[in-house]
Amino acid sequence: MPPSLSHQQARIEAERCLFCFDAPCVKACPTHIRIPMFIAMIRSGNVKGSAELVRTSNALAMTCGTVCPEEIFCQSVCTRGKQDQPIQIREKHQYATTHGESSKRKPALPPRTGKRVAVIGGGPSGLGCAFELAKFGYRVDVYEEKKPGGVPRNSIPSYRLNDKQLEMDTKLLSSFFTIKRGPVSARTFDKVRASHDAAVLAIGLGEDRTLGVKGEDVKGVYPVLEFLERAKSSPRTMKIGKRVVVVGGGNVSLDAAATAKRLGAERVTLIYRRGEREMRVWKSELEEARRQGVEVRFLTNPVAFLGTKRVEGVKCRETILGKKKDRSGRPIPVEVKGSDFVLEAEMVIIAVGQTIRADWLGELKRRASGYLVVDERFRTSMANVYAVGDVIAGEGTIVQSVAHGKHAAQAIHHQLSERP
């Protein structure tokens, strides 16, 4: 976690902000935080006002202030970046939420409408949606299997986001809706729908994709979410192998590799079947993993996991990038015959993406990718059932999930208030 800005750093950085009109950063942030204004407030010494502005737009202000990939959002379009360096926008709103949160001034909500909405899933999209619904006076029940917070709570490694930071957000939010602990299942889904005027699916992606490679079920081969969740909830009892191989290529694989290293692995190798240029990761994440000593082997494909009782190694094959491109526009890797080699490992982590974990959504229309289909008002193919977050977008980001939640809430409100 990069250290937070000091008061003086925050002021100097605020003074660099050009206070652009109709600023591009506001458009680039999915939650449309009024960035130049909140920075002007820091500059004038009105940090509390600044925090209120950030909170109004982003229900997970502290979480995003800590781990939002600003370089692909607000910061990527910062006008100041055309002169010298872009403003450290995320660091600044983390500063605002850290120093400006006031216990005296709570958001004031309107009187209850009497209508009820169920939000299934208490991750970023669910919390964003529930908070926005509360702003209209709905009684909102958030059904959450675990503690609220979703992936940021359970899987994002604590060296990047700790529980205290997340709880700054969830605590503030908790008074605006009811959290109902426990999983929604095929049986309870109908009940939940029947007892609410609308239901929102915000269940994210809980299921790890598999590779379909021999030996994937051997002990010591972990699906990445399982690994990260255990590493976060019980880092002390978690046994880490001396040598760890991570199969992946996305941000999640970098988190897993860096976590393994931090938990004591001597040698962590991340294997990716394409080259560095094709890697879809946030620069900051790759840098962090490398800084922690993670080795990255590009153009490497796993062909089998070795070992009978426990995993002992990964049989790999080198690849080259072909001329043909896949749906993502990246060249398809082609295996090189006779290039097999073995990476010895006591632990293997498979991080090749996630899918929806729910066997009770059978009737709902899905896209080819497996994610749920919604219309421009976030409505699924089932009446009065909406969906937001990763469950419609695939692996996304926190800020985008919060934004989905917000927008869907207003669509729901308009729908429900149009009724006679």
Next chain:
Amino acid sequence: MRMEYKNFKEIPIYPKRDLSYDFLGLHWENPFILAAAPSTDDLDMVRRAFKAGWSGAILKTTSIEGTRVDLCYPMMSTFDHDGRRLFGMGNIDLISEHHIDVVERNVRTLKQEFPEKVVGASIMAGRKDDWQRLVERLENAGVDLIECSFSCPQGNIGEDPGKMLAQSLSATELTARWVKEAARRVPVSIKITPHVTDIVEVARAVKRSGCDALTASNSIQALMGIDIRTFTPYPSLGGKSTYSGMTGPAIKPITLRTIAEIARNVDIPILGTGGASTWSDAVEFMSVGAGVVQFCTAVMHHGFRIIDDLTSGMGHYLEEMEFRSPREIVGKALPHIGSHDDLPRRTIRSKIDRRLCIGCDQCVVACRDGGHMAIDARPDRIPVVNDDRCVGCGLCQHVCPVDNCIRMEEIAIQ
């Protein structure tokens, strides 16, 4: 995957604090109003400002139909300092090109659309009749407040070109009397200039005239800079230039002193103007005696949107200070201002916090060549104060780039 609902609108959730209070017999939604300037010269601009949350506006100075307003362009220039634009802003603008017929119409429209806002108008004339006609017509149009420009630095409509009305005590008192005589319903404020030998005398003259308030003060006459290759000062109009009225952050300390000096000596309500950009500047203006604060350059630079920070910042400040209303700030700093003779004589020394020092050694050179040669440089770059040489002048503290690194501490006298 970016997806947005097309009818989405951000909903404010934090309750706005009530900043309203009474001053000059008028009700102000908050202490922030627009000064007479380009921002108040157009109906649509004032409309937008009111919608954004400004509590009032002084419409740009108007005159009787037929008055010649001979503008020239460009009229703006800037005093940039250390890479920062508009630290001071210069203008060679004149009064509005809109004569009273347009302004009375604007007043009427604004009062109709925004009855809760304070709509003031600024006027300037030469003859008694004209001053009084202007007042009458504005009162009939429903204006809430009349401000008289006695301090336009770019010429004057009168007998003594180049000199401002407020630079003559007798002319000030006489003209102010004419205006007050004509005003039957609304308060009148005289906008003065700090360019006088004794501001208190001017304030007394206004008080004697019976006028209700002072607007203190206007821009500072300045030569904004000179192109050192062509020797033409800024702004350059085909190789010629003239003195500008300087406004903006650079003149704030001058205005603070002007307001304080009036408030300490004359019992008269003051509208503050000249160098305020933030809510905390407004607090400072009010603490030396201003009842409301006018903004011009800050708005010309960043737009009406700055009102969001002004009201939010003021709200949080009042809460922190446990003040019930902005009124409570007015005059709070005055008891702390006295003459040099009244100041306590203490023995103080500079103290450098070793943990905060970043080793730039700027304090060393400042004290060596501009103080008392009391700070010694060290190989580790953390300087050490020599208590025998230090007199506690405080220069080092102000050149230090680190917050709170150097402090002045009282020491026991041996």
